[in-house]
């Protein structure tokens with residue numbers, strides 16, 4: 674599974690990085706995906722994103 678961030682929707686709250694620092698990293702006001710694979714914390718990050726900017730495939 675891999676995570677993706679819609680950078681247009683992202684408001685830079687940092688929640689995904691807090692849940693999954695190995696997968697999401699803040700780059701200024703947007704979250705970037707820094708890992709090719711996603712661990713269990715990605716689902717929590719997705720569910721906690723306030724603007725539903727994260728999807729998993």
Ligand code: SF4
Pocket residue numbers: 678682683684685686687688689690703704718721722723724725726727
């Ligand atoms: S939780 Fe959502 S809005 Fe917040 S930084 Fe991550 S992708 Fe952006």
